[in-house]
Amino acid sequence: MWSVDGWDVRTRLGVLIPHADVGPESELQAMAPEGVRVYATRVPFGAMAAGGAMDPTIPLAPVQAFVEPPAIDDATALLAAAPISAIGIGFTSSSYVGGPDGERKVVDRLTERAGMPVVAPCAAAVAGFGALGINRIALFNPPWFDTELDQLGADYFAAQGLNVVIHTTCELPSNQRSINPSELFAWILTHTPAAADAVFIGGNGFRAVGVIAALEEDLGRPVITANSALLWGLLQAAHSATRPTTYGRLFSAR
Structure with a gap:
């Protein structure tokens, strides 16, 4: 009788993405199995202009700045106020620049700010x-x-x-x-x-x-x-048993 309205979901996941990027949330939602919905919050990224324009190669300074306070911390707090179960960082390169130790510090800091699990794609x-x-x-x-x-x-x-x-x-x-x-x-x-x-x-x-x-x-x-790693990690963090069926062997792994 009623049309689909998007409210009937079992698991809601958040993702932090560069302000002019649509890729992470597009791919995450495309992969998301039935009953899972993805909600994004923008974080300023100094190497990206309006419309998603970038130089042919991205400099390292804004890559590192993406995960530094206060912008991403404030964005995390706002996203965590929504009824979601876990938050992903939709940004690979800051983990490359910071290395595993730097990535872990960012995840720990944002997890504390969010009061819920935060997942980085490289660690996932x-x-x-x-x-x-x-x-x-x-x-x-x-x-x-x-x-x-x-x-x-x-x-x-x-x-x-x-x-x-x-x-x-x-x-x-x-x-x-x-x-x-x-x-x-x-x-x-x-x-x-x-x-x-x-x-x-x-x-x-x-x-x-x-x-x-x-x-x-x-x-x-x-x-x-x-993004497949990030979704896999987010579903684990959210204690969701549902998995995509067409996006690789990873989703059969536990």
Whole structure:
């Protein structure tokens, strides 16, 4: 009798994203299983202009500033006031820059401010690889990550005990809205070495979740993206048993 109105959900999740980015919440909501809804709050990001415009490569200073108080702390408090169960940080690169210790400090600080679990995508990816029994990974980052940020990503995962057999930025147009799933699929399929047991695609603003299933089928190995890792971690933190069925082997892992 009544039309769907969006209120009938079992689990509500929050995500903190750069102010001019629509990628993380788009992908998270696309993957979210029935009964799960995602709510986003914007955080100022100095490397992104109106309309999501960025330079071909993003500088490290605003990447680090994204997770520094007070802006993200205040945004976290506002988001936590909503009836949600957990909050995700939709931003990979600050974890790369801060390393595991820096990421942990940010998560602990925001968790205290929120009064609920806060999840970072890189830490969730590490936990996901552990749940899948994976040690050797191929790391692919967005074209707007420069060589230094890409190296910091490799250093991050190495510090967490993973063997990064290859790390590089994808040679695709350096513009979020110019990323084509078919081109991303072909590039990763071509550049994934046999020595890698799994693939990680960094960058929460990098359009990637649509190719997970196809890549896993052709590569015969798990594929995790920043946003699939974040959703997996958020569902765990929210104690939700529901999982997507078409976005990779990660969601079968416990």
